[in-house]
Each structure stands twice: as structure tokens, then as C-alpha cells.
Amino acid sequence: MMHRTVVMYAEIGGFVSCLFGWILVCSTVPTPFWSYSENLGSVMTSSDAFSNLWKDCLSDNTGATTCKGYASMMALSAFLHICRALTISAVITGFFGSVLTLVGMKCTKLGGSEVANARVTFSGGITYLVSGFCGMITYSWWANTIRVQFVNPQFMGAKHELGAALFIGWGGSILLILGGAVLIYFSVKEALPSSSQKRRPGSHTxxxxxxxxxxxxxxxxxxxxxxxxxxxxxxxxxxxxxxxxxxxxx
The missing domain is CATH 1.20.5 (Single alpha-helices involved in coiled-coils or other helix-helix interfaces)
Incomplete structure (x- = not known):
């Protein structure tokens, strides 16, 4: 009984961690501050430029902001397409991970037997891990591209800084990975019993x-x-x- 209680509270903690991480990852999708640059001129000509996966924005010193979507989807680089795909994959897999974990947790009692619930929770933990790694790859790749362009003296375009969305995404991805690891650790023993516990022909039992x-x-x-x-x-x-x-x- 004590072991079941510990597992139940661990599953609740892992689910809450993954849920908050998934919300943070979802919040970065519409956020325009993935990268930004400041054009500091005179008081009348200073402006800020920032961009994300979908559009480029420009804000002047009066507070007016103008955003423009990318002109052609076919003209975009493979880097931007892959980042979009990974971000959407992180959102979708995180949603299905939440559904599986809610069904399989011991405190909800929505599933069938203990083994079936453990297997569903184990699947939810794996799905959360996939979501966290998809987000971590996206934000790290985007940040590395900004860093390479910033330190490259031959780059003639505007040099950007790391935006707030990247740090929020990193935090959400870490929560997804940690919560998914907790769910997997506390459900793997029931979901995947060892071979010594199975009855086989010719065994000692x-x-x-x-x-x-x-x-x-x-x-x-x-x-x-x-x-x-x-x-x-x-x-x-x-x-x-x-x-x-x-x-x-x-």
C-alpha cells in the first residue's frame, strides 16, 4: 500500500511538470521574440526588429509595431521548415502525452487493470520525452544559428540576439523531459515485467x-x-x- 501511494504521488508530480512544460512550449509558438536586434540611432530613428517562425516585426520608438509574414513558403530555407515541423510535433505529442497519462495514472482510475494502466502511463512518459526532445532540438538549433551569424564577420545581414521565447522554450522542454523520465521510471516495472517473473516451459517453477x-x-x-x-x-x-x-x- 505504501509503494502504491508513493507511485501515485510521483505520477502526479511528473504529470504536473509535463503539463506546465507543455504549456510553456505552446506559448512560444505565437510569441514573436525568438530573435531580436536593436538599431540604436538618434531618438527619432531608433527601432527594434524581432522575428519568429512565422513573421518578421519592426517596432519604432513611438511604440508602433508592424509585422509581415514571410512572402513565400516555398522560398523559405530548410532550417525554418524543420524548426516549424519540430515545434508543431512537440505541441502535438505533448497533447497526446497528457491524454495517455490522465488515463493511465493510478489516481484517476480510468483504465483497466494495474498492468494496463502502467503500460498506458509508460506510453505517456515516452510521448512526453519525444515532445521535450523535439522542443529542445528546435530552440537549441535556433540559438546556435543566431550565435553563428553573430560571431561570423562575413555575415552581411542584421545580427540578432537570443529572444525570450528561446529561454521559455528551454524551460518547458526541460520540464517535459524530467516529468516524462519520472513517469517512465515509476511505471516501467509494472508495464514491462522482467523475464524471470514470466513462466516459461522447462523452468524451475x-x-x-x-x-x-x-x-x-x-x-x-x-x-x-x-x-x-x-x-x-x-x-x-x-x-x-x-x-x-x-x-x-x-
């Missing part, structure tokens, strides 16, 4: 069972053999007694 079933047969055979010997001894004694009585009569 089967041999013991066979020996147990053979004991009544051996006992029955011994009793029959003992009764046969006793009956033969009784008949021999009777014959001897009859022979003695006939001789004595003669």
Missing part, C-alpha cells in the same frame, strides 16, 4: 509443480505395493497354517 503433482502418485504406488506385499504374506501364512493342520490331523 514448472519442474517444482511437476514434482508436486508426482508426489500423490508416488504415495499411491507405495501404498499399493505395501498392501500387495502384506496380502502375499497373509496368504503364505494361511497356507502354512493349513498344511500344519492337515499333517497334525493325519
Amino acid at each position: 514448472t519442474g517444482r509443480t511437476r514434482r508436486t503433482y508426482m508426489l500423490p502418485r508416488l504415495t499411491l504406488a507405495s501404498s499399493l505395493l505395501y498392501e500387495g506385499r502384506q496380502s502375499r504374506t497373509t496368504s503364505a501364512t494361511t497356507k502354512m497354517g493349513r498344511a500344519y493342520s492337515r499333517d497334525n490331523f493325519v
